Amino acid sequence: MNKIYNYIKLTRPLNCLITALVVFVGGIISSQNNSFDRILILASIVAAIVAASGNVINDYFDIEIDKISHPDRPLAKGVIKSSNALWFYFFLNLIALFISYFLYLKLFAITILASAILFLYSFHIKKIPLIGNITVASLTAIAFLFGGLAVNNIKASVVPAVFAFMINLIRELVKDSEDIDGDKSDNVITFPIKYGFEKTKYLILALTIVLIIFTFYPFLIRSYRIEYFIIVMLVVNPLLIYSMKKLFDNDLKENFHRISIILKLNMLFGLIAIFLGK
Template sequence: MILLEIMRPANCVMAGAASLTGMIASGAIPSSLHIPALVFFAVFLITGGGNAINDYFDREIDAVNRPERPIPSGRISPRAALMWSVTLFVVGCAISGLINQSCLALAVLNSSVLIIYAARLKGLPAAGNIAVSYLTGTTFLFGGLAAMPSSITAYLSILAALATLSREIVKDIEDLPGDLAHGAKTLPAFIGERKSFITASLALIVAVLLSYLVPLGIEYLVAVSTANIAFLVSMNRMLRGDASGSQRWIKMGMALALMAFLLGSLL
């Protein structure tokens, strides 16, 4: 159970669903469930590996910010978490190789970025946020590569990256006390909370505007408007200095946007 918890399965499921949405949006839906299943589990496992290795490198900061997490709470050792992460990366990449060479290449690249992010980039202003945004966006691309890449897949990747960039900045604001205590030079630590909130809001505004350019039909436009309302509420929370509430609304908006993309692609 603890091995599943450190993967953060809810995030893994969302990433896997995003990759399947990218596949559907590409317009080339496979006739069997074989390839979609491989796509989902490859992304699920690699995302879980990234979460586990992030907890490994963040164990001292989490002792301050999130002491209930598996490593600082003592429910799993740092070494066991590291070995579990490596296993997830290897198996995820192996599954990607069963899809095609393009998916394998992206899986290896993203696994490398996840490791570098956890070890080096997370404590650098903006660099870590950009890395996570890239990784989230390419989950859609991964699904497209498994089928047939299209302009729709590119749109989805960009929108997901922008929303994630905003959420990552807000998360850093929420984690600022622990990050400052351990010398992590995140964006809020570098430019301050207010400017970070403004940067996060601008990323969301661009995402909201671009979302109406995606040519997926009227059903998509209605559905994505619901997601955009959640994003607007999150911006209101930002203006009020509520990082925790803002992050929750961004996450809700991302889930609703994912449903909108899926609905538009299917219809």
């Protein structure tokens, strides 16, 4: 049982669940009658599996970094061999490709593209300041578009995709600030390492202000109902503002970690706001 638990932990199941929810909600809000079918469910499962494989290959390449930044992860702890993790990665990708093959051709193509990008990100792209962060944020946005495509209405998923891109770009920069010691030890040059905490914080602040302003857009153009506006105004935006306040408190790893968790939680509230407001 411990072995199975470690493999599940390696995939970061909460992140996979969030990815599946993003695709599912993206499909629901993009459908003409707010319903879902077999293809959307399978598309959500495919997205979760692809996310799982991406987490596995990321930890495979980041073993030395995680020994400092995330020593509790299975590969960093040594409870799973790196060779076994690599086979597990290939297995997950095969499952995702197999399922998506029987869906729309465009979904199959995006699955291949997303898997390739995740590999390239873990292998090299993540070492390029800001470009790596933009890549991860873009993949989250693609998840929304994936859901819209599953119900043949990708246009309706564009606004949620923009939200997903923005908040994930913010969170990626926070995570880089949290992992700065481990990244330095492995000679990974992230934005906080190259430009320092202060410039990183002001970039995060600027992106957050843009995101908060953009949250008004769907309501102003009457794309979403009042339920969306209420949740965004009472929960989502206050949490964003609180996160920014905490961001400037100190430069401790624990502080960045708390902010990262708050932002992840805020993604769920954002999904709820969009789902109820559509």
